Amino acid sequence: MKHSQDLHSDVAEVLLSEDQIRAKVSELGQRIAADYAGREITLVSVLKGSLPFMADLMRQIDLPLRIDLMEVSSYGGSTTESSGLVRILKDLSAPIDGRDVLLVEDIIDTGLTLNYLLRYLRGKNPRSIKVCALLDKPARRLVEIPLDYVGFEIPDAFVVGYGLDYGEVYRNLRFVGVLRPEAYES
Amino acid sequence: MTAVEAPGAARPEHGFAHASEAEFAHILDFYEVRWEYEPQVFPILWDLSGTVLESFAPDFYLPDIDLFVEMTTLRQQLVRKKNRKVRRLRELYPGIRIKLFYARDFRALMLKYGRAALVGELSGTVGQVGPRPDVEVVPEVSADATIDLQPKSGTADSSGDSPATGERRSRAARRRAGRRAAAARGASSPAN
Numbered sequence: 001m002k003h004s005q006d007l008h009s010d011v012a013e014v015l016l017s018e019d020q021i022r023a024k025v026s027e028l029g030q031r032i033a034a035d036y037a038g039r040e041i042t043l044v045s046v047l048k049g050s051l052p053f054m055a056d057l058m059r060q061i062d063l064p065l066r067i068d069l070m071e072v073s074s075y076g077g078s079t080t081e082s083s084g085l086v087r088i089l090k091d092l093s094a095p096i097d098g099r100d101v102l103l104v105e106d107i108i109d110t111g112l113t114l115n116y117l118l119r120y121l122r123g124k125n126p127r128s129i130k131v132c133a134l135l136d137k138p139a140r141r142l143v144e145i146p147l148d149y150v151g152f153e154i155p156d157a158f159v160v161g162y163g164l165d166y167g168e169v170y171r172n173l174r175f176v177g178v179l180r181p182e183a184y185e186s
Numbered sequence: 187m188t189a190v191e192a193p194g195a196a197r198p199e200h201g202f203a204h205a206s207e208a209e210f211a212h213i214l215d216f217y218e219v220r221w222e223y224e225p226q227v228f229p230i231l232w233d234l235s236g237t238v239l240e241s242f243a244p245d246f247y248l249p250d251i252d253l254f255v256e257m258t259t260l261r262q263q264l265v266r267k268k269n270r271k272v273r274r275l276r277e278l279y280p281g282i283r284i285k286l287f288y289a290r291d292f293r294a295l296m297l298k299y300g301r302a303a304l305v306g307e308l309s310g311t312v313g314q315v316g317p318r319p320d321v322e323v324v325p326e327v328s329a330d331a332t333i334d335l336q337p338k339s340g341t342a343d344s345s346g347d348s349p350a351t352g353e354r355r356s357r358a359a360r361r362r363a364g365r366r367a368a369a370a371r372g373a374s375s376p377a378n
Contacts, residue, residue, distance in 0.1 A: 075216045076299035086216055109298065112217040119218075140294060142285065143219070143251050156290075158297055167300060184302050 004183075007170055011177035015159055016152060018174040021134075024151045025053070028132060029060020032102065032149060040064045041100045042126075046117065047071035047090065048171065049106035052163040053134045057104060066099075068092045072113065086116055097125040106163045107135040107154075111143035118145065135159070135176065158184070206259045206292050207245055213295065214248070222247045228282075230274040242271045244284055254284040259292050 004010055016024075032041075040063070045054035047069055058067055071090035101121060108114055114131065121129055132149035139156035154176075160166050161173030166184055202208040202223070214221045224243045231240035244254035258268045265288065272286050296302050 074299060075213050076301045084212065084215060086218065110295070112213070112219065115219070116217050140291065142248075142253070142255070156294070158294065166297075184297060 007173060010170070010180050010183040011160070011173070012180045013178045014175050015154060015157070015178055016162075016176040021151075021162060021174075021176065022056070025056045025134075026060050028149050028151060029057055029062075032057075032132065033061045033063050036061075036063055036100060036102075039100050040066070041102050042066045042068060042094075042096055043102050043104050044068050044070060044092065044096075044121070045104045046106075046113075049163040049165065050104050050134075052171075053106050054104045057132070066094070068094060068096075070117070072117065074113075086113075088120070092124070095124065096121065098127050101126040101129045102148075103129065103131045105131065105133040107137060107159070108133045108145070108147060109137040109140035111141050111145050114145055115143040134162070135164075203245075204257065204259065207257050210246070210255075210257060210287070210292070210295075213299075214246075219248055220250050222249065228275055228279060230271060230278060240271075242275055244275075252283055254282060255287055256284060257287045257292070259287075259289040265289075 041061075043054060043058055043061075043065055045051065045067065048071070054067065058065065069090060070088065070092060073087040073089055075086075103114075103117060103121065105114060108131075118129065118131070130148035131145070133147050134151040136147060136150045136153045137156060138153060157178045158166070159176050160170035160179050161176045163171050164176065165171045166179055170179070202211065207223075211221060211223070224245060225247050227241045227243045229238040229241045231238070233239055244256045246255040246257075247253070248255065256268060256272060258265050268286065272284055275282060275284060293302070
């Protein structure tokens with residue numbers, strides 16, 4: 001991990017500007033509000049990458065809503081080696097049975113994490129469950145899962161910013177950019 | 187047209203032909219995606235008498251999502267051969283869903299999970315065990331050979347892969363691959 005102090009210099013290209021993201025989040029929020037009119041939804045965000053998207057999206061949905069947060073271990077992480085299985089590091093704080101749930105994700109690439117989460121959440125008997133992803137990277141997909149709301153379809157590149165990290169860094173960038181290979185190549 | 191069960195499909199242990207396959211299996215296990223290793227052999231080339239000349243056994247089958255995955259993290263010459271096999275498979279078995287997992291896909295997966303430093307150990311020729319890739323024989327059909335490209339039902343080679351493909355590796359080689367992958371995992375420094 002060789003990130004520099006100037007995070008912007010590690011970014012080869014700005015893929016999505018702050019303005020583009022803001023406009024898209026607003027559009028998604030309006031669509032969601034229209035689709036769920038008259039209902040009360042629970043937005044479930046997956047830590048940590050989805051946090052900025054969740055924070056912005058919820059303020060663009062003009063409906064009564066609840067939010068909840070989950071965190072799952074990622075393959076290769078230090079918390080995973082003992083069991084070799086994905087673990088729920090933070091579970092929902094309130095039941096979702098009978099509720100309309102919208103899972104808010106930062107990016108879908110292989111679909112492995114989303115596949116696991118959907119199975120887990122369906123086991124809690126929500127009334128409905130849909131998926132809203134800011135970024136979709138279909139070139140990497142292994143598990144095909146219908147996405148109900150997608151912000152941007154992006155090319156096959158390693159992106160950081162707006163919640164997305166590499167080695168826990170770059171999450172605070174206001175845009176989504178392609179990381180320079182020098183930042184992760186040893 | 188029917189595929190046949192690979193001879194190793196029922197074995198209780200999984201030895202992998204390549205360290206990247208072992209790593210991929212661990213990722214699937216982690217996310218609780220069921221997989222089978224080389225469970226089926228698909229004949230893809232016959233001679234006029236219906237004898238299978240060439241078969242293809244994709245590395246993984248994911249039954250829950252009905253998808254075959256073929257890992258190809260080796261050198262370009264073998265990638266071309268695998269591309270050709272996958273094209274042929276898709277022509278002959280249009281109902282089969284298969285994804286070719288290239289070296290760049292594997293690299294991206296490792297990067298995503300903070301394991302980019304392991305890419306060199308788990309991919310390419312370094313990660314290969316068993317027969318060296320440059321001696322792996324995939325039959326190149328000579329110009330004067332008599333080949334029937336039309337499949338004949340019920341003519342699948344019941345022994346699994348055609349002997350000519352040379353793609354089956356010994357169990358010992360597969361175990362060595364698994365051990366190498368395990369050692370590589372132990373040497374990692376998770377970044378997430």
